Amino acid sequence: MKSVDTIINSSLPLPINSKFKVSLPSPLPKVLFVSGKGGVGKTLFTQSLGAFLRKEYPNLNIILSNLEDSFFSPLLSVQEYLKLRLHSDKIAQWITESSFFNSIYQMTPGLQTVCCMGHLYFQATHALGPTIYLIDSPSSGHLLSLFESIRIFTEIFQKGILFDDLIKMKNFFWNSNETQIFLLCGPHPIIYTETQELMASLTQEQGLNSAAIFWYWNQFLTPHFSELEESEKKLLPPLLQQQLETEYKMLEKKSLLLKRTIPLFFSSNPDTLIEDFSSCFTL
Numbered sequence: 696m697k698s699v700d701t702i703i704n705s706s707l708p709l710p711i712n713s714k715f716k717v718s719l720p721s722p723l724p725k726v727l728f729v730s731g732k733g734g735v736g737k738t739l740f741t742q743s744l745g746a747f748l749r750k751e752y753p754n755l756n757i758i759l760s761n762l763e764d765s766f767f768s769p770l771l772s773v774q775e776y777l778k779l780r781l782h783s784d785k786i787a788q789w790i791t792e793s794s795f796f797n798s799i800y801q802m803t804p805g806l807q808t809v810c811c812m813g814h815l816y817f818q819a820t821h822a823l824g825p826t827i828y829l830i831d832s833p834s835s836g837h838l839l840s841l842f843e844s845i846r847i848f849t850e851i852f853q854k855g856i857l858f859d860d861l862i863k864m865k866n867f868f869w870n871s872n873e874t875q876i877f878l879l880c881g882p883h884p885i886i887y888t889e890t891q892e893l894m895a896s897l898t899q900e901q902g903l904n905s906a907a908i909f910w911y912w913n914q915f916l917t918p919h920f921s922e923l924e925e926s927e928k929k930l931l932p933p934l935l936q937q938q939l940e941t942e943y944k945m946l947e948k949k950s951l952l953l954k955r956t957i958p959l960f961f962s963s964n965p966d967t968l969i970e971d972f973s974s975c976f977t978l
Contacts (some may be wrong), residue, residue: 714978717957719821720906723748723827724875725726725819726868728841730832730891736913740879740957743829748827751978754858756826760809761833769807772814773800779817780856795892805844812841814862819873835893838876840902873956877960879913882942911955915940917942918958 729741745757760766771790778785778926791794819828832838845865852858858948868874876897880890894910897903916938920928928936946956 700927717911717955717975719744719978720875721978722872724871724873724907725822725826726815726828726830726874727830728830728838728874728876729879730835730838730876730893732881732886733834735879735881736887736957737833737879738831739972740877740913741829742910744976745829745971747976748974750973752825754825756822756824757829758826759829759831760827762815763833766815769811770798772810773807775814775817776810789943795890805840807849809848812845812868813860813864816867820867829956835889837900838856839893839896839901842897842903845886857880864884869903871904874907876903876908878908878910880910881913881919882915882938882945884941884945887909887945907956911957912946913957914959915942916959917946 705784727744729737729744731737741759745759746758748755754908772792773788777790778784781787791800815828815830819826822938832841845861845868847859849861849865852861867967878888878890890910894905894908897908914933920931920939931939957972957975960968962968962971
């Protein structure tokens with residue numbers, strides 16, 4: 696019988712083989728949102744997916760953003776929209792720099808969000824060459840607000856240029872061929888419950904097609920110890936045994952496939968983490 700140290704050391708890190716490849720949907724959309732509860736590894740997932748796609752498709756333009764960076768900043772987004780509609784850079788700049796406009800812009804709930812989504816829509820539909828936008832959504836609430844802002848402003852404006860543009864945005868972001876969502880769930884029942892609630896909100900409240908939403912189980916220890924005998928599992932530290940038992944119950948109860956269960960990677964080097972993580976993906 697193996698010792699505890701032998702069992703743990705031989706199981707970590709997990710050798711990446713075909714059994715633990717993470718299956719991605721095909722074909723991939725133009726816009727892909729990665730979201731979930733805080734701490735489930737969204738940023739690492741997004742960066743690793745970007746690294747994988749760059750390697751697989753050298754001619755594909757991969758743009759990573761959280762819609763709060765300089766590429767999709769709220770002010771830049773509204774400036775770009777006004778330039779498009781007014782056909783004048785100077786007038787757009789004059790409007791956005793006025794104190795009156797900024798007061799309305801700051802006070803109107805959801806306006807900044809819908810402007811960012813409009814900017815993303817325009818970039819995605821006017822990209823030069825094959826392009827995928829990977830959006831790292833900071834939290835489940837942030838993701839909901841992105842879609843909710845479009846839906847609410849569409850209901851407010853019943854006609855006009857803005858309404859027509861909102862309808863185009865809605866048709867794009869609600870189309871599973873154009874936009875998809877990856878929901879990450881960590882190995883804890885509370886995280887599972889929140890992810891389940893987010894899924895329900897996206898489909899039932901916002902009206903998104905469930906076919907556009909893909910569920911991934913991230914940071915699981917289970918794949919590292921899946922080959923152990925029951926007698927060997929009993930040699931593991933109690934805390935580790937408890938965590939594995941929790942994960943087994945979650946996976947068994949939800950009838951989940953291993954192809955969407957992502958192992959927890961161990962490294963203090965971010966580049967190593969991204970390299971290990973990206974090697975798990977497969978199309």
